[in-house]
Amino acid sequence: MDVLPEYAPPYIEVQTEALGLSAAEVEELISLNLEELLNGTPWLQSIHSTSVPGLSQLVLYFKPGTDVIRARQLVAERLGLAYALPNVSQPPVILQPKSATSRVMMVSLSSRTVSPIKMSVLARWNIRPALLSVPGVANVAVWGMRDQQLQVLVDPKRLKAHNVTLDQVVATTGNALWVSPLSFLNASTPGSGGWVDTPQQRLEVRHVLPISSPKELSQVIVEGTKHSAPLRLGDVASVVESHQPLIGDAILDRDPGLLIVIDKFPGANSLDVTRGVEAKLDALRPGLSGIQIDTTVFRPASFIEMAMGNLAAAWIIGFVLLLLVLGAFFLGWRTTLVSLVAIALSLVAAGLVLYLRGSTINTMVLAGLTIALAAIIDDAIVGVENVMRRLRQHRTEGSNRPVSSVILGATLEVRGPMVYATLVILLTVVPLFFLEGVLGSFFKPLALSYALALLASMVVALTLTPALCLILLSRAPLDRRESPLTQWLRRGYDRLLSRIIRSPRPAIATLCVVVLLGLVVAPTLGESLFPTFHERNLLVR
Numbered sequence: 001m002d003v004l005p006e007y008a009p010p011y012i013e014v015q016t017e018a019l020g021l022s023a024a025e026v027e028e029l030i031s032l033n034l035e036e037l038l039n040g041t042p043w044l045q046s047i048h049s050t051s052v053p054g055l056s057q058l059v060l061y062f063k064p065g066t067d068v069i070r071a072r073q074l075v076a077e078r079l080g081l082a083y084a085l086p087n088v089s090q091p092p093v094i095l096q097p098k099s100a101t102s103r104v105m106m107v108s109l110s111s112r113t114v115s116p117i118k119m120s121v122l123a124r125w126n127i128r129p130a131l132l133s134v135p136g137v138a139n140v141a142v143w144g145m146r147d148q149q150l151q152v153l154v155d156p157k158r159l160k161a162h163n164v165t166l167d168q169v170v171a172t173t174g175n176a177l178w179v180s181p182l183s184f185l186n187a188s189t190p191g192s193g194g195w196v197d198t199p200q201q202r203l204e205v206r207h208v209l210p211i212s213s214p215k216e217l218s219q220v221i222v223e224g225t226k227h228s229a230p231l232r233l234g235d236v237a238s239v240v241e242s243h244q245p246l247i248g249d250a251i252l253d254r255d256p257g258l259l260i261v262i263d264k265f266p267g268a269n270s271l272d273v274t275r276g277v278e279a280k281l282d283a284l285r286p287g288l289s290g291i292q293i294d295t296t297v298f299r300p301a302s303f304i305e306m307a308m309g310n311l312a313a314a315w316i317i318g319f320v321l322l323l324l325v326l327g328a329f330f331l332g333w334r335t336t337l338v339s340l341v342a343i344a345l346s347l348v349a350a351g352l353v354l355y356l357r358g359s360t361i362n363t364m365v366l367a368g369l370t371i372a373l374a375a376i377i378d379d380a381i382v383g384v385e386n387v388m389r390r391l392r393q394h395r396t397e398g399s400n401r402p403v404s405s406v407i408l409g410a411t412l413e414v415r416g417p418m419v420y421a422t423l424v425i426l427l428t429v430v431p432l433f434f435l436e437g438v439l440g441s442f443f444k445p446l447a448l449s450y451a452l453a454l455l456a457s458m459v460v461a462l463t464l465t466p467a468l469c470l471i472l473l474s475r476a477p478l479d480r481r482e483s484p485l486t487q488w489l490r491r492g493y494d495r496l497l498s499r500i501i502r503s504p505r506p507a508i509a510t511l512c513v514v515v516l517l518g519l520v521v522a523p524t525l526g527e528s529l530f531p532t533f534h535e536r537n538l539l540v541r
Helices: 023-038 068-079 116-132 156-161 166-176 214-218 270-287 300-330 333-356 363-397 403-434 437-473 484-502 504-525
Strands: 011-017 044-052 055-062 103-110 137-143 149-154 195-197 202-204 237-242 250-252 255-264 292-298
Touching (some): 011 023, 023 044, 103 116, 103 250, 116 137, 149 166, 149 214, 214 237, 300 363, 333 363, 403 437, 484 504
Antiparallel strands (some): 195 202
C-alpha cells in the first residue's frame, strides 16, 4: 500500500561531498566534471545537477523501462574514472534507489538531559544502523547531526608569546591521535611490525589510544619546542569537546534536536516499513533513556490508515444500501445473494490479478475499482434478472424444458450485449495506456484496475452467476409477479415515454434548459473531478 503510484522515471542520484568549497567552486570543480564524465551513459535522457556549499548532487534520468540495476552498474563504472576531482572532495557516492514519494517517515529526537553531541553519537552508532536493517528502508539521514570532536582552538597571541608556530600545533595534535602499526626488533625476526615473536608464541602489539577527553589532549607536549619546562597544548590553545561547523540544523519546538529522515525502496509497502521502523525504535527505547522519540512528525502511513478506514466505512454503507435496493427489486434473498456474490467476487478477482502482477494498492488503483463498480453492479443485476424472468416465464407456461437449459438460454441472451458493451467501454480507456511522463504514471494504474474489474465482472457474469442461479433458483419458489417497486417504476416510465414520443418538443426544450443551467452553474461549484486529499501532514522543501 502507498499513497501514490510510482510516478518517477528511472533515475540515479550521485552525491559528492566537498566540505569547505563554496557553491561556485563545487559547480566548477565537481559538478561540471561529473556531468561531462557521465554524459553519454546508455539509456540516459537528461542530467540535473545542483551545487550547494560543500555538496554536489547529480540526478540522472533514464528512459522509461530501463533496468535501474544495469544503469547503476554503468554509472559506477564511469565514476571509477573520476580521478580529476580535487583532493578536498570525497569520492562520488551513488545513493540507494528510492521510491518516487521517497520519504516514508520522519522521527524527531529531543532531550533536556542528554547533550546534542551525545545524542548524535547514539543516532550514528545505534539508531541509524538499526533502522537500516528494517526491510524496505533505503536510506536513513540524520539532520542536525553533531559529530563528536576534540578541537584545539588556537589563540595567535598565546602562540606568539611562547614562540610556537601553527604547524607545530597541527603536527602535535595529529601525532597524539595517530594510530599506526609498531615495529619491534628481536633476535629471530628483525624488523617485524605489529607483533613480538618469542620462542613459543607470537604476541600482537596494539596501540591503545590514551587520549579520550579534552583534559588528556591538553597535556600533550608540543613538538619541536626548546623551552626548559615542557610546553603543553593547553598552554598555547584551548582544548574542548565540540562538533563540526553546522551548515544547517534541525529545530524542534524552538530547541535544537535531531530529525531522522527515512526513505524507502521503490514498491515497498509504506505500512509495513512504518510499522517495522516503529517496532525497531520501541526495541531501542530502553537504551535511550532521557531521549524523547516522536514518530508522528511526518507519517504518511497515518493518511493511508485514515483513508482505508474511511473507505471501509463507505463500502459498508454502500453494501447496506445495495442490499436494500436489490431486496426491493428482487423480493427474494436468493437472487439478492447471487448478485452480491457476483459483485464481490468481481472486485476480488481484479484485486487478485493486481496482486499477482506485483502492483501497489494506492489511490489511483482504488479510484479505478470504484469507477468500475457501477458497471460491475450492472453486469450482476442484468444476468440475474434475466435468468429470474425466464424461470418465472418457464413455470408460468408449464414447460417441460430442463431448468439448466432455461438458465443457459437466459445467460446466452445477455452474453452478446454484455461482451460488446464491455469491449466498447474498454476501448474508451485504451488511450490512457499510451500516456507518457508523470501523467501516464498516474493514470495507467487507474485504467488498468478499471479494465481488470470490467473483465473480471464479465467473466463472473458468464460463469459463476449462471452456476449460482442453477444451485439457488432452480427449485426456489419464485413470485410470478414483479415487485411493487418495479411495477410502479415501469408504469411511470411507460407513461413518461409515451408522452415524450407523442410530443417531443417540450422534452427537448426542457433538456436544453437543464444543460444551459448546468453550464452556467458549473464554474461556480469550485469542485474538482478528483477527490480532495484530507492530508494532515505538511512537507516543506
